[in-house]
Amino acid sequence: MALSGMLVVALIAGGAGGLVGATASSSGDGEAAPDQGPQMNEPPPEAPQRDPDTIAGVAQRVSPSVVYIGSASPVIPGGGSGFVIEGDYVVTNDHVSSELEEAGIRIEYSDGSLSDATVVGADPTSDLAVLALEDPIDVEPLEFGDSEEVIVGDEVIAIGAPLGLAGTVTQGIISATDRPVSPEGEDVGQFYALQTDAAINPGNSGGPLVDLQGRVIGVNSMIITMGGSMGEGTGNIGLGFAIPSSEAQTVVERLIENEGATYADIGAEFDLSSPTAGAVIVDEPGAVERGGPADGAGLEPGDVITFLDTRRVNSGQELLAMLRDRSPGDEVELVYRRDGETVTTDIVLGASGD
Template sequence: MTPFDQPDRADQHPPAGNPFAPPVDNPFAPPSSRPVAAPGAAAPSGAPAAPETSISRAPGAPFGPPAPAPAGWGAAPTPWPERQVPQPAPLPSGAPGRRGARGRLRAVWVAPLLVLAVLAGALGGALAERALDQGDRLVDAGLPVTAQPGGAARPPESVAGIAAAVLPSVVSIQVESAQGSSSGSGFVLRQDGYLLTNNHVIAAGTADGARIDVLFADGSEEPATVVGSTRDYDLAVLKVDRAGLVPLVLGVSSEVAVGDPVVAVGAPLGLEGTVTTGIISALNRPVSAGGQEGPAFINAIQTDAAINPGNSGGPLVNTAGEVIGINSAIAQPPGIPGAAPGSIGLGFAIPSDQARRTAEQLIETGAATYPIVGVLLDQSYRGEGVQVSSESQNGQQPVSPDGPAADAGIRAGDVIVTIDGRPVTEPDELIVAIRAKAPGDTVTLGVRTGDEGTREVRIVLDERTSE
């Protein structure tokens, strides 16, 4: 059983078979944010084995050994054979001459051809003398050039146009701490130096003696401080001492649809300025991602754009270049615990509507809040819907006294089957659907008590400060 208000970290791991993995960044990557080859690093000794729903922190394996040189490579070259120039055959002698009309016609055609041949030979000799230097190499090869020396124009809505507009505002983030190093992505939120990224990207940077460095698209670097962060929503706001930055616009994620084209930008495996494309492949995907510090619950946008370790915190943008999601997690094939699958076409982003609300709170107060219903959910229940626990857990009652659920008449053991008309079958589905709301919002739950029919219950969500 898991508390619905503030889930217990030890009990909130996704159920077996859940393909959603934790955040995509490698906390043990080498310090350099610009590796020569694909980085590969193992987790430090003593790190706990990742469960089925976790992703390995190693971003990839190094390239294999070079292929062997072909046989005979490096041997002395074989000289070319002497060129044999064929000699022209002599014209036959003694041929009887012919005069008349056909002879005159042949003379008319041959004479101009002879003149042209002489002129072509003279011109070719002059050109060759001017075009060749003493090394028998062309001074000017004279190859054709494009009719548009400035390059073809790219429409703003093309991938190239979107990339050109977005890349200058995307940053790479490097964290150094006593526990090791980690890296990720982020983007400019305000022109006065505020940046947005994932909490798991900079979590180690909040420790004493840790350092966070931000690498900009122009190659410059700035140290950053943490303005505020929330583990529950996996978001963090950073501040650098720089003005005049170009922010990205936060779009309206509630207006996107499955099939919309999207572009992901970030630094996967430390490769800054990487652009990948795809579509929105699903909406409202319940994702429980996180590490040892505890899970984050995301009502995620799913995309098939290639996302790899290091993309976390980077933007997922639409064709207008507006941010509609913050890339945060990738799925892992079941049965491969601890493996680093890389991109398998199942990436997840925090919707921009949620990111906007949380970022505003972090900038204004340094902390964020999330909505609560006031019930504990039974994780062992396997029937239809999601069941409210029938017993107390760790001293917390199944239904919080004077909480929103209690005021609405929900009792211990009740089964919640829908939220705002949408069916729910797993506890995580209900949790992320509630977390996607704001405190003070009203939701309608479909609730069943015992053998009674389903009734609709309207609940005004309460508020709790996030960790």
């Protein structure tokens, strides 16, 4: 469902997550050293061998590092997926871990090994969480790729337990990049996602999206479904969305370091339901934070922001997604409308929570 240039999508907890593909290496000037790819698990000795750069080969070598995340209590339903990174940490979605944390979290490896886990840090705004394992086993950590290097048509793989079917592998392509999405949920923010047609269903939440080298380029999180509502009752229609690795890696590193994730902020409240083209600042006193970036740049309640630097802004949700690609302290140019006149101004972005 489209809303003023921003897709409203459903989160997909309820089973195991999916594994998402890593990015291809970028080319540079001159001769570069050949990319040997990340270190991956050896396939089971009893399994028929496949070339490591095939779908089957990547699935064999990455699957041991993808885990199912469930409750330590047998009476608590639901769950999701995650993947092991360096240091025996597990990355997953916040909407997976937050539903399980109170009763205790237990993860299951692909070989059936179990370990209890605790939440190291979580960021509802980005829908990411990091878990620490009490009894980790020896698997190769997955590496983050560079989602900025992904292009439409790149092949990707999702591995997880959709609808509770553990070890499921699906394959597809990157259908779009920089897709602005607004996940359903009170605390989840707006951001640009990777869109894929690899089958993702409830239970794929928190798994990685990998390329044919096995690097993580995204964290599966959301889907659009047909029908009157968007949720777990309906299945995949080829519209799945993953948090790009460029954002995920930054957030994960800050969570491990026990630092809160911070985002660029403009210091104004937007009317996210306005049909007006552009980001409409709420036309009420206090909608522009006194002393904040917007106030310092001369913006007022009722102003409509139409451009951020050279990018057109179609809605308040889209502007919030654009700000996720910026850092506190960045200086940007804004174009806005007021009383029929167009004004251009520079603004130094603040930080969320300031």
